[in-house]
């Protein structure tokens with residue numbers, strides 16, 4: 267029995283390694299999603315946000331959470347492969363002991379059929395379970411085509427798994443085999459066969475290891491969560507310093523020639539755009555600030571850029587969106603999706619943007635095109651967009667399905683950026699306090715500073731006004747006369763006359779509110 271199990275385990279492991287190698291190859295050279303990524307995205311969308319945040323904390327942050335998730339999914343897949351191999355071995359042994367029908371490739375006939383049926387069933391289960399995410403294609407194929415490519419790839423991967431497992435199982439037959447009824451002739455001694463299997467296994471393990479390392483080098487771990495904060499903030503954030511947030515372990519690397527943007531759903535004339543067609547349309551340049559919903563008070567998951575693009579409304583009109591349209595669902599090449607109201611989609615400032623500060627969109631900010639939707643949190647600004655789907659109901663995007671929201675309107679926000687108040691200040695010395703204020707798409711009308719525990723508020727000077735869609739920068743000249751500890755707070759008034767709320771609210775589920783407060787120590 268031990269021999270049966272070992273033989274099956276080795277066969278299953280070989281099949282699993284072959285499948286893993288091919289899967290990583292398809293991911294690297296063809297942009298096909300791995301099962302680990304698909305499973306991760308599928309599961310992440312089902313986890314309630316509080317559990318999700320707890321998990322992030324327990325695993326030491328988003329980055330290690332992603333690594334552990336992907337690592338265990340890959341290991342789990344290999345484990346299942348080994349279990350499959352053992353099942354094959356045990357079934358075949360039982361069958362061969364109990365019948366005298368001629369075996370097929372040295373395996374019981376019924377076992378061969380069972381393997382084929384189980385492999386097909388596994389494929390169906392995977393396709394059904396992961397269906398919402400199968401439109402992922404990291405090189406940017408439009409979702410319809412991408413879904414077919416993923417389904418076919420999964421079939422090929424499982425077929426390779428089954429074929430290699432059966433092949434190795436046969437090679438590991440206890441007695442030397444010399445030809446058989448299927449006409450396949452294998453006349454090698456067991457020692458040589460074992461050497462061959464060991465060698466092939468080592469090559470597979472080494473190549474999948476190598477590809478994992480290459481993908482790891484391209485992973486988002488080094489830049490996911492990058493803030494734009496600290497000294498030297500410019501009103502327009504340089505592209506390479508723009509804050510970055512992504513759900514991905516390895517971001518899309520969209521191929522311009524493969525990429526297409528579909529506009530479909532509740533439309534009379536579904537459209538497919540390539541980049542050239544979009545670039546040929548008349549474009550809008552628009553300065554817009556983005557901020558992540560999970561940007562705590564005082565943090566820097568916020569940046570500002572000049573975006574060039576086509577109003578989404580133009581595309582929706584070209585496609586003939588129907589009257590019963592309620593929302594648009596925006597799909598990204600990474601399988602991400604998010605939604606907003608059809609009304610919002612028709613606002614002239616909602617763009618499909620393809621340039622950032624005059625350059626083509628950087629890869630990590632959504633090359634070749636992303637959504638820009640002023641007034642809503644960053645997550646609604648879908649990157650690597652491949653599909654605009656018009657729907658007649660309230661659909662939920664990636665984070666909304668975790669329970670974030672329901673309101674994704676950016677509330678009034680302000681921040682003190684400097685000077686650094688860590689060192690004591692001399693009484694009587696002038697200090698130029700400065701910082702940022704942001705009100706989504708409502709504009710910043712005024713900024714006020716308090717240096718006395720919020721008893722009195724004084725107007726700050728706006729040093730960069732921006733537009734209704736951007737942040738503003740402010741400055742406040744302060745000269746503390748007495749040695750003491752001072753609590754400095756900032757608040758702002760938006761274009762509608764609404765004063766920023768002092769109510770302290772955490773980031774989940776609708777984004778943080780409250781004042782940014784810093785303490786300054788003034789000495790004689």
Ligand SMILES: Nc1nc2c(c(=O)[nH]1)N[C@H]1C(S)=C(S)[C@@H](COP(=O)(O)O)O[C@H]1N2
Pocket residue numbers: 508509510511512513514556557558559597598599600602630631632643644645646647648649650651
């Ligand atoms: N396709 C896709 N779009 C996406 C995301 C993503 O993971 N995938 N993340 C969203 C989130 S949560 C934010 S805050 C913004 C960040 O955009 P940036 O990285 O260009 O600053 O992108 C949004 N768009």
Ligand SMILES: [Mo]
Pocket residue numbers: 511557558559560644645
């Ligand atoms: Mo975000």
